[in-house]
Amino acid sequence: MRFATWNVNSVKARLPRLLEWLDATKPDVLLLQETKVAQGGFPSAEVGELGYETAEYGQGRWNGVAVLSRLGLEDVRNGFPGEPGYPDAEARAIGATCGGVRFLSVYVPNGRTPDDPHYTYKLSWLSALRVALADEVAAGPVVVAGDFNVAPTDADVWDPAAFAGATHVTVPEREALSAIRGVGFTDVPARPLKGDRPFTYWDYRAGAFHQNLGMRIDLVYATPDIAGAVKDAVVDREARKGKGPSDHAPIVVDLDR
């Protein structure tokens, strides 16, 4: 099985590149974040021509997550039990069972700044996700992947000094990730195709990509049965190149199952 996760930063703006990438990469399951289309607005027909079924949890303008599968989609659920909103529900998580594996596509709140209410929301959201995942792991193999908006270690940002006082690198955020791993998940490390650090995000501004001023904030967490079956995992930085890319690169994981 091959699965992938990708924050596409608008599925409408990215559609030509998404279709090209799907046709070339052929994942069995693709978890998407920041689709930025309202419910029903996902280009399901277009990806359907490539053999994919779509489960979408859309919201106008911001957020939006989806699961694309050519292994079927069962038990699709938008959000998760106990998920907080701001104050209303936001389209940040969707789950589906594909080929016997439970997949969750997550778009964790940004947090803005550590003194912002959005930061508190981010920590609450991650805590609620941990509780929901603790229930999921009892039922079978689980993959939770997406844009976590947290760099797990200082090595996961291009310059820790540049992030002093910023979100994504604070101790509570990193502890929230550690707590999620603690309910039964293993980090699936992806190898970079260039350089020594598997960054997944580079700001559009100031040539950040070309100087490799990136962050590793897109993550794949899996239960041990899945993590132990990983043959390869890569950050496809090729998808960050060229005309009209997302600011995130996909992570592609191959399983020996």
Next chain:
DNA sequence: ATGCCCTTGTAACAAGGA
């Protein structure tokens, strides 16, 4: 060259991203 911010909604900007 991988090449120096982008996207959406709404109507010339505002807001959000990280």
